[in-house]
Amino acid sequence: METSVDTSVKRCEAWWLGRVAYHKAWQLQNRLADLIAAGKQLPTLLLLEHPPTYTIGRMGNRDHLLLDDQRLAERNLTVVEVDRGGDITYHGPGQLVGYPILPLAPVDWQGGVLGKADFVGYLRRLEACLIDALGQLGVRAIRRDGLTGVWVEENREEDAPAYAKVASIGVKIDSRGITRHGFALNLATDMEYWEGIVPCGLEGVRMTNLVDYIAGATHSMAVLDAIVEAFGRVMGYEMVFSKEPEAGWQRLGLSE
Structure with missing residues (x-):
């Protein structure tokens, strides 16, 4: 991972x-x-899940965390303030998290704030991938005007259909134009964890799981393959996908 990479083909590694x-x-x-900024690593999409964690973005309001310290400890929940955009969200088992680490800046980029x-x-584009x-x-699934994320329609028969949020998105783009953070797709999360926060700071929002719409929506290869294929198609990358966690740990230096 310390050598220069071939940029003649627009390729992205997914792990x-x-x-x-x-x-x-x-x-x-x-x-x-x-490493990507230095030209020593290909654009990378990390796919994983986290232990139960609440994260609060730069625009977050601590009042949107509804549990006190005792209840957080009882449920083994970690709270982390992070440098992505957005408010508070939940990460945990049964959720597929995607972290694209991509160079977005144009070739003549001089650094600063991306437009x-x-x-x-x-x-x-992240919404479109999902x-x-x-x-x-x-x-x-759909996007909704003014509401970042991905939604599914719960009731299509009524005049005013209700929507539930199945994926949250929050990102950071640094001064070199490199992305961090990304998306969290609910596959089969424990919905009680969502009751401990005001998700994304949206009062009255209803979160949902993909398993409510298709059977067996866990971290199956079908779900992972669909995400990686869509990511390559929408972002314009040739994807190289490694499905073995141990290989990723060794390649990316995650081993203890």
């Missing part, structure tokens, strides 16, 4: 890493971002 502690994955993202259009465009993948799996 399924299994369960990884939140801070460990965050450190890995930062290290990969440094709003580029930032928002990246968010929309909507595309869920469509492959037989689930119709």
